[in-house]
Amino acid sequence: MSAVHLQVDGPIARIVIDNPAKLNAFTVEMLNQLEAHCATLERDLSVRGVLLCSAGERAFCAGADIKAWAALSPTDFARHWVREGHRVFDRLARLSKPTIAVIQAHAFGGGLELATACDIRVMAPGATLALPEAQVGIVPGWSGTQRLARLLPEPVLKEMALFGRRLSAERALALGFLAEVSDDPMATAQAIADGLLKASPRAHEVAKYQIHAGVGEDAAAMIEALGGGMIGATDDKTEGAAAFAEKRKPDFSGR
Template sequence: MGVIHLIRHGRLAELRLDNPAKLNCLTPAMLSDLARHCDEIDGDAGCLGVVVTAEGERAFCTGADITAWADLSPADFARQWVRGGHRIFDRLARLSKPTVAALTGPAFGGGLELAAACDIRVMVPAASLALPEAGVGIVPGWSGTQRLMRLLPEPVVKEMALFGRRLSAERALALGFVAEVAGDARGAAFAIAGRLEAMSPRAVEVAKYMIHAAAGEDGAAMVEALGSGMIGASADKAEGVAAFRAKRKPEFPGE
């Protein structure tokens, strides 16, 4: 059935995929775990960052469990599986905390899309990336043709999605898709995430919002979040709330 564990390491959180018998492929239960954990992490002011890992060394994640969607009607496949999974991956991408994916093995299909939803990635030298969906008669459904187009050149995405070519760790590093290639990807990912201890959590959060707004990652919400954060610290907001509670007309100081 598979599970995604939420493990605490001081002020860092680890999301660990645990379905090694099926190469950590994603099941409906695992997607539900991911959504629930993201909500918990976002509500935890003490959490500085997240590292996404996987059990075993055979694969980071080889995509979605085919048995979970093979018999769905076209409408249910689109509504429940594709749109539902896309929504959960968007939830991960839009976490207020920085995320680092440790690719300890191949990341194919939904596994690559999961890694792409993280802020940065670390990869072992022997791992590879692929979008093999066309080989089983489907197309990428969890942002493989959308978010990946912001992270990789168009011809490279076409190589994978149209021709089934795999992207090596060396080439992924050269293209900037991964931040580092390391024999111990999990250790390297935690070392990177550990640097958040020396950073201002609020500055990091706002910087992530600003970058996402520029990159088109839920830009409208990011702009409104930034504006709301700024106005929330104003004297006008404090006066407006005080006047509402006192049932009087506000006298805004314009500060």
């Protein structure tokens, strides 16, 4: 049974984390479902933006389901649980469509890492952010010490990961981690997302690639994607492919 739903009803899609009985904690199956939805969204040209939200009022996402990894061997924990989760969150972060995390309640551990993988975040005033992994004997593994380190000052990140302090919505907003704090984060996120419809989707895609290249978010792939888009629009690319198919020497024009 799916616990991560994709809802596409118009240009703004929604990914819904739906495991409220376990505070929306992630299992292996949920990671696989999220990855599949990202692949679907990447190919759907009708979708202009994505809201990432969750069910229930107690937690946006409490991170990884401890029962899903507690019995794993050190090798399997590192090779599969950490690396596969990291890969899936990277897939979300590098989605060509703009994404907004709608944080209606607490986001802890992997839940905070999930929100961090989105482009911007909107949060309810009573929600908090935390990295409590050390309290169960592990460390952040889904980009909490890497991607999050680009978005929060080092001392603040250490407060959370080393000292277990929670980050309030008010402080997260002041630090620039949030776009807005709202009593109705879904409505606010939807209003922000609707602004995407006023501009070019390809311009949004390329701007996202440029920003990611600038901050080091898979910079090599972003640079090559930009180069590929540039060369793909040339007459030379069309001529090269045609010459290959026709088994002749290409006549490049430089256009």
